[in-house]
Amino acid sequence: MDNQNNKNHPNNNRQGWGIILVTTLLVTFMVMGFYSLMRGSGPEEISYDKFLDMVDDKKVAEVSLSSNRIYITLTDEARTKEAQESAPDSMDSVINQIWGQAAAGENGDSSPDYYTAYVSDDTLVERLYKSGAEFKGEVPDTMSQMFFELFVTLVLPIALMALVLSWFIRKMSKGGGMMGVGKSNAKMYMEKETGVTFQDVAGEDEAKESLQEVVDFLHNPGKYSGIGAKLPKGALLVGPPGTGKTLLAKAVAGEAKVPFFSLSGSAFVEMYVGVGASRVRDLFKQAYQQAPCIVFIDEIDAIGKTRDTALGGNDEREQTLNQLLAEMDGFDTNKGLLILAATNRPEILDPALLRPGRFDRRIIVDKPDLKGRIDILKVHAKDVRMDESVDLEAIALATSGAVGSDLANMINEAAINAVKHGRQVVSQKDLFEAVEVVLVGKEKKDRIMSKEERRIVSYHEVGHALVTALQKNTEPVQKITIVPRTMGALGYVMQTPEEEKFLNTKKELEAMIVVALGGRAAEELVFDTVTTGAANDIEQATKTARTMITQYGMSEKFGLMGLESIQNKYLDGRAVLNCGDATAAEIDEEVMKMLKTAYAEAKKLLAENREALDKIAAFLIEKETITGKEFMKIFREVKGLPEPDEEGEEKTKEREGRITMKPVEEAGI
Numbered sequence: 025m026d027n028q029n030n031k032n033h034p035n036n037n038r039q040g041w042g043i044i045l046v047t048t049l050l051v052t053f054m055v056m057g058f059y060s061l062m063r064g065s066g067p068e069e070i071s072y073d074k075f076l077d078m079v080d081d082k083k084v085a086e087v088s089l090s091s092n093r094i095y096i097t098l099t100d101e102a103r104t105k106e107a108q109e110s111a112p113d114s115m116d117s118v119i120n121q122i123w124g125q126a127a128a129g130e131n132g133d134s135s136p137d138y139y140t141a142y143v144s145d146d147t148l149v150e151r152l153y154k155s156g157a158e159f160k161g162e163v164p165d166t167m168s169q170m171f172f173e174l175f176v177t178l179v180l181p182i183a184l185m186a187l188v189l190s191w192f193i194r195k196m197s198k199g200g201g202m203m204g205v206g207k208s209n210a211k212m213y214m215e216k217e218t219g220v221t222f223q224d225v226a227g228e229d230e231a232k233e234s235l236q237e238v239v240d241f242l243h244n245p246g247k248y249s250g251i252g253a254k255l256p257k258g259a260l261l262v263g264p265p266g267t268g269k270t271l272l273a274k275a276v277a278g279e280a281k282v283p284f285f286s287l288s289g290s291a292f293v294e295m296y297v298g299v300g301a302s303r304v305r306d307l308f309k310q311a312y313q314q315a316p317c318i319v320f321i322d323e324i325d326a327i328g329k330t331r332d333t334a335l336g337g338n339d340e341r342e343q344t345l346n347q348l349l350a351e352m353d354g355f356d357t358n359k360g361l362l363i364l365a366a367t368n369r370p371e372i373l374d375p376a377l378l379r380p381g382r383f384d385r386r387i388i389v390d391k392p393d394l395k396g397r398i399d400i401l402k403v404h405a406k407d408v409r410m411d412e413s414v415d416l417e418a419i420a421l422a423t424s425g426a427v428g429s430d431l432a433n434m435i436n437e438a439a440i441n442a443v444k445h446g447r448q449v450v451s452q453k454d455l456f457e458a459v460e461v462v463l464v465g466k467e468k469k470d471r472i473m474s475k476e477e478r479r480i481v482s483y484h485e486v487g488h489a490l491v492t493a494l495q496k497n498t499e500p501v502q503k504i505t506i507v508p509r510t511m512g513a514l515g516y517v518m519q520t521p522e523e524e525k526f527l528n529t530k531k532e533l534e535a536m537i538v539v540a541l542g543g544r545a546a547e548e549l550v551f552d553t554v555t556t557g558a559a560n561d562i563e564q565a566t567k568t569a570r571t572m573i574t575q576y577g578m579s580e581k582f583g584l585m586g587l588e589s590i591q592n593k594y595l596d597g598r599a600v601l602n603c604g605d606a607t608a609a610e611i612d613e614e615v616m617k618m619l620k621t622a623y624a625e626a627k628k629l630l631a632e633n634r635e636a637l638d639k640i641a642a643f644l645i646e647k648e649t650i651t652g653k654e655f656m657k658i659f660r661e662v663k664g665l666p667e668p669d670e671e672g673e674e675k676t677k678e679r680e681g682r683i684t685m686k687p688v689e690e691a692g693i
């Protein structure tokens with residue numbers, strides 16, 4: 025990977041400023057030191073009466089008068105005497121002496137030793153005359169001294185600063201602008217060849233089909249423009265995180281064998297207004313030079329948000345977006361430049377971005393279905409050594425809701441797991457452990473629960489499992505465990521789906537709520553008190569009940585009225601109420617009623633099967649983890665049910681090892 029403009033890392037900028045600061049300080053100190061040395065070594069000021077005394081004592085050899093000062097040069101004799109009198113007790117005076125002698129050596133005896141303020145004194149001339157001192161009325165070169173001072177204190181430091189600054193500017197502009205402002209220095213990557221093809225992207229067949237056309241256009245733009253067809257300028261890849269949007273964009277570049285530029289939408293926007301816009305300009309300039317090529321902007325929502333001025337807006341983002349729109353309008357598609365952008369929040373994008381001629385194609389890259397998951401697992405398992413026990417289909421069935429990046433991660437975790445256990449190949453067990461690690465975190469071996477807590481958690485989990493087994497319309501139990509996990513679960517029940525489901529019936533949803541509340545019901549039944557462990561179950565049960573009422577039209581009271589709509593479909597799927605406050609209160613009441621009925625049902629089921637509950641819980645406390653088979657065996661024994669026939673046995677076997685993502689959220693603690 026060719027990291028183009030990363031020379032201007034923020035650290036470099038900070039370093040740059042640091043160096044400039046230090047240089048400025050150094051120059052200032054140097055100038056000040058030099059100046060004070062100069063001043064300190066020149067004539068010393070004395071009082072006027074002392075000067076008169078010197079004249080009377082015939083110590084003065086020469087006097088020169090300026091407009092406001094009188095400069096005094098001593099006779100050799102007087103100077104030697106003074107030097108002997110003032111003992112060299114300080115560094116300053118040593119410097120002064122050396123300087124004085126040096127100056128005297130250079131200029132003969134003419135450099136003045138003292139100066140005093142000019143006082144209007146008629147007797148002075150006569151006194152000087154009497155003492156035999158030479159005197160002249162000329163100014164001792166004050167102009168040139170003034171210029172010298174000006175040069176040292178002002179011109180020299182400014183010139184030095186300018187020199188240092190210009191050196192920095194030149195150095196930085198080579199890597200992308202002064203202090204990184206202006207150029208697209210932000211994490212822009214350029215790959216000459218991505219090496220990724222559509223074969224590396226599993227599933228997502230519809231998306232690949234749409235993009236195939238784009239590849240063809242990059243290969244052969246003339247074919248399209250020949251008949252006057254307008255080529256697409258950009259395509260927007262929409263889908264949840266981790267579904268392979270970046271991978272698809274890279275595959276387009278790989279298939280078309282063109283360079284791939286990528287950067288994140290957030291990298292455009294900075295503190296300074298105008299920076300983003302200039303980065304967009306710079307990006308397009310660079311892309312033009314490399315055309316045909318693909319420019320991939322990840323998280324385009326960071327700059328492409330609707331330009332909403334109602335709340336004050338964001339100048340920088342708006343300018344950046346405007347620049348992007350202008351660039352997209354401006355470029356000529358025949359050059360073979362294609363902009364691909366990815367987002368998981370298409371609903372907040374500015375409509376201007378989506379109009380024809382800009383990102384006119386929208387390609388949905390959704391979560392993979394069962395077949396897609398199998399294919400993704402196969403792609404990633406290609407380079408991993410696996411033994412014959414591995415059944416990727418079972419893993420795919422167990423991971424409904426997982427996206428490509430989850431699955432890739434699971435295969436890798438499994439491989440690491442195998443290495444950790446000193447094996448050369450990955451087994452199905454490793455894969456399932458990896459699924460669990462990705463879903464609920466690692467086992468928390470160091471957490472020691474008290475005996476009482478273990479009992480409560482056991483009853484809680486068996487409560488869930490038993491309610492599952494006692495109801496129709498539920499998925500069979502696969503595993504019950506009270507080993508805590510790092511992601512917060514103190515224990516959980518896993519259920520096995522028999523096949524991938526795209527729809528849920530009302531009965532199934534109702535059964536789900538009863539199962540979710542089964543844990544709490546067991547606690548209350550056995551311990552006559554309740555714990556905090558059911559928080560997640562309650563949240564899940566409430567969510568299901570509310571959705572049934574507000575979105576699925578499954579309540580008698582509201583019937584088919586749509587009371588909530590989904591926002592952020594590709595992110596958290598958050599719902600927003602579409603009704604008045606009074607209706608909202610009524611909805612709450614309905615939810616409450618539904619939950620109460622479900623809870624009563626769970627308690628009833630468990631109370632009727634108290635013996636099974638106790639026996640299974642005791643077994644779980646002893647073993648910590650039990651399989652669905654062991655669970656069902658005790659259950660059947662207690663209930664006096666016959667063992668399943670061959671076929672049933674086969675079915676359980678077939679399901680073995682399948683778990684689902686749902687129970688983790690549902691089974692809470």
Ligand code: ADP
Pocket residue numbers: 224225226227228264265266267268269270271272366400403427428429430432
């Ligand atoms: P997104 O851009 O949608 O957030 P990425 O393209 O960055 O997701 O996907 C992250 C990783 O997940 C990829 O590098 C790849 O290893 C894996 N991945 C995701 N989707 C797929 C897929 N459809 N086929 C193969 N691998 C995938």
